[in-house]
Amino acid sequence: MYGDLDAIERIGVVGAGTMGSGIAQVAATAGYDVWMRDIETELVEDGLARIDDSLARLVDRGDVDEGTAEDARERIRGTTELDDLSDCDFVIEAVVEEMNIKQDVFSSLDDLLDADAYLATNTSTLSITTLASATERPEQVVGLHFMNPVPIMDGVEVVVGEKTSAATTELAHALAEDLDKETWEADDKPGFVTNRILIPWINEGVRAYDEGVASKEDIDRGMRLGTNVPMGPLELADHIGLDVALHAAETLHEELGDRYKPAYLLKRKVAAGDLGKKTGVGFYEYDES
Known part of the structure; x- marks a missing residue:
């Protein structure tokens, strides 16, 4: 039943x-x-x-x-x-x-x-x-x-x-x-609720870092303190995996257009194999602890 x-x-x-x-x-x-x-x-x-x-x-x-x-x-x-x-x-x-x-x-x-x-x-x-x-x-x-x-x-x-x-x-x-x-x-629309909103947020954080708006630490600190989120966009990207974030951005870009176009630095990091926590290096570096 x-x-x-x-x-x-x-x-x-x-x-x-x-x-x-x-x-x-x-x-x-x-x-x-x-x-x-x-x-x-x-x-x-x-x-x-x-x-x-x-x-x-x-x-x-x-x-x-x-x-x-x-x-x-x-x-x-x-x-x-x-x-x-x-x-x-x-x-x-x-x-x-x-x-x-x-x-x-x-x-x-x-x-x-x-x-x-x-x-x-x-x-x-x-x-x-x-x-x-x-x-x-x-x-x-x-x-x-x-x-x-x-x-x-x-x-x-x-x-x-x-x-x-x-x-x-x-x-x-x-x-x-x-x-x-x-x-x-x-x-059942592209990105549903979470990724439809989350991926542009991560993308813009990467672009802000790549364009020298602020250091990666200050971008993440500013978003944590300014919006009360537990992690900033670059920290979060490292956490979920830069390859995963890029794939989601590419899928949404194909479906919804240029507002979801992946940031260049995100693509470059993935091409270099720096995928975040799971590889030990992303926007930040990580050790076993």
Whole structure:
């Protein structure tokens, strides 16, 4: 029955990267059995190790007790076989932001899952409607755009495709709330709410730095103190990954025009391999601590 949260017992996550592992962690912490799948054993193991580290940090901070952390970890199983997700009631895709790859995943899941199972995507920019067209169940496809880092950030963006049913939309809100998140809803238009507004903000911060308006430290400090955000645009770009920010800007530029044209310095940094925290160098330099 559509919209019945009680019918959701097993959650599948396709993709064991930063977002996928984070989604698997919060789902398991909320009491769901989770299958987390990626294409290589090493990627799955990296995702499980990331979950172990995240849970340990939450225990150290007192946000989660040891018993809850241990129970959550025991609920997560890693796999390289998509077939292992066949008994999942709700599957969330969190693979790379490439439409053809995501559509292949959705088509395979559509063939694999029971007819009453739901599909969601964690995409931050791509069309839910186009992704849903790769399935025979577009009314059961919805966007669930988690924020990074998933175990820490409180929000989830629910994105409604052209054929997403009202019951599926309600279920997506209910599931996200059951994962201890707050939600907001967006129509299936480029960038949705968050990236439609966030990417120009990051872009303009990069341009201001490149044009010598202020130092990177003062740009970020000015935005933190002047607008009460936790991170300035350059800090945030490093945090999410400059390659991720560039890809989002390029996608929105293609859809919405020159107001989203990626800043030159952002493209140059990515071309140099300086992607932010994950490579140790972005606009700032980072060490292990």
